Amino acid sequence: MRKILLICVCLLANFTLISAQNTFTKGDKVVNFGIGFGNTLHTGGGYSTKIPPISGSFEVCIIEDLFDSKSSLGVGGYAGYTSSEYKYSVAGLSDFKYKYSDFVIGARGALHYQLVNKLDTYVGLALGYDVVSGSASGSYEGYSASASGIYFGAFLGARYYFTDKFAAMTELGYDIAVFKIGVAYKF
DSSP states (O other): OOHHHHHHHHHHHHHHHHHOOOOSSOOOEEEEEEEEEEEESSSSSTEEEEEEEEEEEEEEEESSSSSSSSSEEEEEEEEEEEEEEEEEEEEEEOEEEEEEEEEEEEEEEEEEEEEEETEEEEEEEEEEEEEEEEEEEETTTTTTEEEEEEEEEEEEEEEEESSSSSSEEEEEEEEEEEEEEEEEEEE
């Protein structure tokens, strides 16, 4: 019985010692650089990714202790790039290829909540502008086009800090990519 009581006391002390301390506090600035998988801008049959989604973002904490001592709010900027190709072939006709390039720039905001020590978890929204350009080859050689429009993203993310400044990051959601991994630096 004493052993069980001692184990329970040790476990309780351990959980108390590792309680989460907020890693994203007012005035903190973080840059993220990531590579994505699962392009959300050009999907469907015939599409293939030529340059995977790459992105960078900057975020600053503007409010800490939003709901409690573990929550905060950050806002910042976002930029991303990806390139895809669409191939289409009809019997008796030449092949058709169309290459798309997307450059996205915008703003994003995230609600952070620290669940465990060194892990910054967050959920957020992005709003921006997507500049699209394209060019054709094959039976429509020389054809090109450009377009642009409003860009919207929603994401769930986490940064695990190996040091006070350096972290690994991951995001999942409807953004330039379904899944992103990368690095983050806080200054």
